[in-house]
Amino acid sequence: MQSNSETIIPLLDEESSMFIKGENGITTITFYKGDKGKATDTIRARLKEIVKVNPWLAGRLIKNKKHKNVQLAYPSGTLSDEHIHQILHPHPATIKIGSEMGYEELFKQAKSAIIEKGGQLINKPGVISRLTIVPDIHTENGFALIFSISHMVSDGYTYYRIFNQLFTSEPVEQLEVKRKQDAANKVTDVVGQKSFKFFHSAPFVMNMIKGALFGKKTKCYGFYVEPDRITSAKNQVNGHSGVEYISTNDIISSSFAKVTDSRICIMAVNLRSWVKDISRNDAGNYAGGLLFDNDTSHNPVGIRKAFQAGLPVPAASRPLPKFGEALRCKVSLISSWSDFQESHDLEGCEQVLHLPLYDAKQAFPLDSAVVFRAKPDKLAVMYFAKTVEREDLLSTCEVGETLSEKTFM
Structure with missing residues (x-):
């Protein structure tokens, strides 16, 4: 649908949900050492190329009576420089951040570089993506690149398909922004109808609300993954236990489920890997959540066997919690972005640290x-812990060195 030089498309049902509306934009911050001026010129020029091929990045969110879902309205035809400039932070000099800040302070100081919660963007003039480049106040010749896209239009996969293109001179790839609701509905083919209903059930939602309102303060920890501990875990399987191998993600997910003593560990999965009607070039929130119970998730072999068993993935080996247990049981969530990431190197610069924000x-x-x-070349895990401490993570999970002693004290 088009209206007055804008193309308007409805978003997916899930993208219009209260859960997604309440999320800040998907955001990362990458610290570099090098020539900020030259890097800024390079990144801005590349951004212009990307947005001209993917004009939805300069879009806005609207809601009206023409569709039950929130809609994305973006420029049609040739983009002007003004459309590009709307994505760039209007006042970067107001942002004072440094690589030695604590994580919570880093988020606080970078707040204006982060796309607002989806619900705050609806029927407002603000666009759905933002790029910011600012000096690192703690490092000479250091700077930070912050990139943010509204979670209402992007999952982690979509985010990195755009972000990765900032760092290459290859032809820009165009993502298909028109949504495929019928294909998205096939999430139940992957996660199972019972798991899907449980995830959207009243007691589960109440459990999440209870955790938000009355749970302990979240503590943030960031560690590099220890390759030797991963290798040791893989060698223990060595073709036994009914599986030929276990993946690094199986191991990290299992240790996380164990250390949190989760009755249910939710693992985010990219539906593009499972639903043939969703292609690698489809932009949007095409993700699902596998609900692994503790019988399955507390051993990486159990996770691997579930993945090998076909669809829907039998993540739970016993019935999901009933109403009373669902209200109070321990639930955790793990998501992996590492497979989506490509090089974030900038010519003439040293990449110091890349972090989700x-x-x-x-x-x-x-x-x-x-x-x-x-x-x-370094895999890492950030833990947002409510029930476990730093020492628990270090002893149980396959991690070691802290990402930054200053940021994760």
């Missing part, structure tokens, strides 16, 4: 973890 105080009603590449 979350509002730890508000965004996590449950123990959560994100797996990602903090440096080009």
Whole structure:
């Protein structure tokens, strides 16, 4: 649909949900050492190329009577420089951040670089993406690149398909922004109808609300993954226990489920890997959540066997909690971004650290973890912990060195 030089498309049902509306934009911050001026010129020029091919990045969110869902309205035809400039932070000099700040302070100081919660964007003039480049106040010749896209239009996969393109001179790839609701509905083919209903059930939602309102304060920890501990865990399987191998993600997810003593550990999965009607070029929130119970998730072999068993993935080996247990049982969430990431190197610059940027105080009603590449050759995990301490994570999980002693004290 088009209206007055704008193309308007309805978002997915899930993208219009209260859960997604309440999320800040998906955001990362990457610290570099090098020539900020030259890097800024390079990144801005590349951004212009990307947005001209993907004009929805300069779009806005609207809600009216023409569709039950929130809609994305973006420029049609040739984009002007003004459309590009709307994505760039209007007042970067107001942002004072440094690589030695604590994580919560880092989020606080970077707040204006982070796309607002989806519900705050609806029927407002603000666009759905933002790019900011600012000096690192703690490092000479250091700077930070912050990139943010509204979670209402992007999952982690979509985010990195755009973000990765900032760092290459290859032809820009166009993502298909028109949504495929019928294909998105096939999430139940992957996660199972019972799991899908449980995830959207009243007692589960109440459990999350209880965790947000009355749970302990979230503590943020960031560690590099220890390759030797991963290798040791893989060698223990060595073709036995009914599986040929276990993946690094199986191991990290299992240790996280164990350390949090989760009755249910939710693992975010990219539906593009499972639903043939959703392609690698489809932009949007095409993700699902596998609900692994403790019988399955507390051993990486159990997770691997579930993945090998076909669809829907039998993540739970016994019935999901009934109403009373669902209200109070321990639930955790783990998501991996590492497979989506490509090089974030800038010519003439040293990449110091790449981090997801979350509002730890508000965004996590449950123990959560994100797996990602903090440096080009280093896998890392950030834990947003409500029920476990730093020592528990170090003793149980396959992690070691802290990402930054200053940021994660």
